Amino acid sequence: MSDIMINYDRFLSKAALKSQGSAIRKMGVMAVRVPDMISFAPGYPDPAAYAWDEFREITARLLDGHQGSVLQYGPTRGHKPLIEACMEILEGRGIRAAFEELMITTGSQQGIELVGKVLLDPGDVVLVELPAYTGAISAFRNLGASLAGVRQEADGIDLEDLDRVVSRERAAGRAVRFLYVVPNFQNPTGLLLSLAKRKALLEYASRADLLIVEDDPYGALYFDDTATAADTRPMKADDTEGRVIYLSSFSKTLAPGFRVAWLAAPEPLVSKLELFKQTEDLMSPALDQHVICEAHRRGVLMGRLPMLRRFYQEKRTVMQDALRAKLGDLVSWPEPKGGFFLWATLPDQVDCDAMLVRAVDQRVIYVAGSAFYVDGTGHNRMRLSFSLPSHEKIVEGVARLTAVVQAELSRPTAPAVHA
Numbered sequence: 001m002s003d004i005m006i007n008y009d010r011f012l013s014k015a016a017l018k019s020q021g022s023a024i025r026k027m028g029v030m031a032v033r034v035p036d037m038i039s040f041a042p043g044y045p046d047p048a049a050y051a052w053d054e055f056r057e058i059t060a061r062l063l064d065g066h067q068g069s070v071l072q073y074g075p076t077r078g079h080k081p082l083i084e085a086c087m088e089i090l091e092g093r094g095i096r097a098a099f100e101e102l103m104i105t106t107g108s109q110q111g112i113e114l115v116g117k118v119l120l121d122p123g124d125v126v127l128v129e130l131p132a133y134t135g136a137i138s139a140f141r142n143l144g145a146s147l148a149g150v151r152q153e154a155d156g157i158d159l160e161d162l163d164r165v166v167s168r169e170r171a172a173g174r175a176v177r178f179l180y181v182v183p184n185f186q187n188p189t190g191l192l193l194s195l196a197k198r199k200a201l202l203e204y205a206s207r208a209d210l211l212i213v214e215d216d217p218y219g220a221l222y223f224d225d226t227a228t229a230a231d232t233r234p235m236k237a238d239d240t241e242g243r244v245i246y247l248s249s250f251s252k253t254l255a256p257g258f259r260v261a262w263l264a265a266p267e268p269l270v271s272k273l274e275l276f277k278q279t280e281d282l283m284s285p286a287l288d289q290h291v292i293c294e295a296h297r298r299g300v301l302m303g304r305l306p307m308l309r310r311f312y313q314e315k316r317t318v319m320q321d322a323l324r325a326k327l328g329d330l331v332s333w334p335e336p337k338g339g340f341f342l343w344a345t346l347p348d349q350v351d352c353d354a355m356l357v358r359a360v361d362q363r364v365i366y367v368a369g370s371a372f373y374v375d376g377t378g379h380n381r382m383r384l385s386f387s388l389p390s391h392e393k394i395v396e397g398v399a400r401l402t403a404v405v406q407a408e409l410s411r412p413t414a415p416a417v418h419a
């Protein structure tokens, strides 16, 4: 390696200059470096739940066959039988989408970014929830979008606030392009958008002439003790006007390493998304698409979903019980009815960003709530992901977190400075 003497800032685009690493990724790196760290930070599935044997067998067969398409360039929209498999999955969720309305993406993250590229000019407004998924916030910010936050209630986005924000942005002369929402077990709050609000949102999008980007990686992972499949019905299923762009993924159910996801949208939009995808990666990885497709054909996904729901429900319960026992009088949270996340609110004087340094000393980490807010709030909140650690680690991690929070509350109070 040469000693780098150049300051590259003068070569960087405005977007690159402004861009910052994701708080969650930084946490992930930290977790790996510190021995015995218990991480509640990244929203990773637990590898113990992967279909290892089936994947090994499927991959070996695919490679044994010496079939060119398995390792060849293929269509940008995706491997045809996999698109057909996604149509079947969508039908199970109440969505009837034609072949032309689907595209496979390299993770839903790519789908989110492509939607931004196709719909946004710099300065255009994207509506996001307060709080919202950081991967979407970063993707839209990198494209120069202006992000307008809309408050949440216990049953999801606050519709009155939505209308207020849209009117405010339009009155200021800005183009409001779309609303980005995660209706099922939202990242980071775990909240479930009520069915009544889903209907109202569709009506509002029609009245206000907006598009909705519905991101649904967690919908299949509802917990039977508190939610049913009917509670997770996507808005796309009732989208009679073609206003919803629906994204879903195999990351949380099969495995994220395959990077296989898909989107469903009206055909004119999918055509544009395909053109932009071509310049990003030409196509999603062929072997990965074949493996996922074959796993679906063999019923691996559908067959495992009941086990996965129980598996993550148990982890959720272990985390809730531990929190209730140790921190019940200091911390509150909405019960996660599915997905990977528990969203904790601490006493107002706690600054979860500042406290993170002390949590690392105690070998436990979380994601500070401020990472998810586009309006600079959320200082006393944290996202605790229960999906990856074992039951024992969850219990031990909550004990460590308890020590951190208690020490924080007994610190002499400095005047808090919050953005």
Ligand SMILES: Cc1ncc(COP(=O)(O)O)c(C=O)c1O
Binding pocket: 043, 106, 107, 108, 109, 110, 133, 135, 182, 187, 215, 217, 248, 249, 250, 251, 256, 260, 261
């Ligand atoms: C809400 C949400 N959308 C999209 C993604 C990205 O998923 P994928 O692995 O399919 O890119 C995630 C991953 O954590 C997520 O939580």
